[in-house]
Amino acid sequence: MNGAQAMVKCLELEGVEMVFGYPGVAICPFYDSILDSDIRTILIRTEQNAAHAASGLARVTGKVGVCAVTSGPGATNLITGIATAFADSIPLVCITGQVNSELIGSDVFQEADITGAAESFVKYSYLVKNAEEIPRIFREAFYIANTGRKGPVLIDVPIDVQNTAIKKFSYPETVNLRTYKPTVKGHAVQIRKVMEQLQKAKRPVICAGGGVLLSDAQQMLRRFAHQYQVPVVTTMMGIGAMQTEDELYFGMVGNNGSPCANRAMNDADMIIMVGARVADRAVNQPEIITKDKVLVHMDVDPAEIGKNAGPTIPLVGDAKHIFENLMEIEISCDHGLWVQTLYEYSKTMQEKRRPNPDYIDPAAFIRKLSDRMQRDAIYVADVGQNQIWSCRNCIVRDGKFLTSGGMGTMGYSIPAAMGAKLGLPSRQVVAVCGDGSFQMSMMELATMRQHQVPVKIIVIANRYLGMVREYQNNTYKGRYSVVDLSGSPDLSLIAQAYGMRFLRLEKREDEDEMIGAFLQGDDSVLMECVIDPMDVVK
């Protein structure tokens, strides 16, 4: 057995079913060995999307997503994907080929210091110097990626290490790292304090972030909220933690969030932040959530607690465990009146959109579309105006809502949707992007075709980089700079070129019928939804 065979063996032992990637000389031994394995390989069309596809798969299956690319430009192309996963704490193992270890540092062909370059975007990285270390390193990498605060781990393997024979392959059963012992269980004293405060609170609110989904704590959150009648709002990454139609759910917070959710946060006397970073887009004035309020901050990463807002009760641990522990303490409380107040707000504080009646209203369209999707469908939003319309209007039931929240990486939706569909083939998967983000990833239509991945794609087309245009309109008095997307291709021809069904929606009266046609069957379909070029999110 050589190093490359050992790498593949490790992936098999970790239960990896699929590797996304792009070969090159430095990773060829690995791609040669994988031919002898049942692991499926997906040839992506640019390396960045390998990480996004692995991220989509990881987010719907809860498993670690794996990608493997070559050295030099292959590895550097991957960085945006790694950084995107890092910002949203998505577990990935990213394997890069590296030049011969004796040549490292001499600037040979396709050499890049990828462990150095990616350092600030990875949870951890390895440069493998000895093939004998491969089993231990892979075992650790998968453990690190998918425990504690999850995130991407990079393994850089020089080609000579992949080709070196190893004496004995033994896969470690356990991982024992003296530097890494994530705190999963919450501190009992703190847990009791939370429940004491909840009993006293008149107007408590739970603000759920992506951490709830990452620890698969949605059911626990819902049970907890209903048991004590605590209203719930989410961050962008937390969308789907509650079902949209749950009577205790009041929408997304933040400067692009729902007015009612923000009002709930402002009026609350107790905020329970769970699995959320208190990032600027969600809470742009952290002093508001700490002043005159009890702030409970629960997170698996102690460094997030107190980073942006000083909590009254810090609580380190995994969301699922914490909710279980909280439920063990019985209290009696009644927040019915507060919930009633929020109902009133939600009725009166609707966002005021004035859509142009001559065009499709993207907000209403997304509501209708998501309402008619299968109950457990996966909705992947891209970045831009389409993301904001999606966040505010997408109805999530038993499925998932995926988007690049922290990094805001355009072009995320198509590869991530593809990864999601490959991870859960029985689910309906819909990617919604703008015409800018579509063109950043449309090369992956070939990947979808080659590997028969039936993803349904909607392009909300306004022939502008709409989010930036809107910003320039508000901030630079309408001086539009480099946001005009004329020259974009005819999408019907693109669909034809890639063998996809195509629909173009332009008139409101066609909406219902077109949505029906779009969602019908389990095939790849591209739908262009033409909107007013001047439409705005605010």
Next chain:
Amino acid sequence: MKKIYSVLVENRSGVLCKVAGLFSRRAFNINSLVVGETDDPTVSCMTIVSSGDDHTLEQIEKQLNKKLDVIKVKTFDEVSSVSRELMLVKVKYNRSNRRDIMEIAQVLQAQIVDMSRTQMMIQLCDVPERAELFLKMLQSVSIVEVARTGTVALSKCHDQEN
């Protein structure tokens, strides 16, 4: 405010880069950083002196703890620790100021460790403030070169090790 971080790390290649990178990435100050192996060859000790407000100093500790190569972070202020810095100063001298220089060295318990007909090298090992003072006192003579180790520190001795 100043704080001293004594950081035990895995003695592996690239670790210094990761820790230093953390400081630049998050815009934390480094006043000094010293690395050396400990009694355990698999463990290195980094002594980092940083300054900032309370919030920043707390974040530094948390972010250091989060790094996967960091085994343990201990923090202390100047009161609860013993800190030392080693400094070598090379100065030019002549007949008229030789005596002054030697007097300053004597008062501050510095040693002359090397000498030529025109230059001498003085070594000082003391708390960082005294090193500053020494440099200040030597400002009247012409300094050729200065090399400083930065602060190393350990918490004061206790009867029970914690």
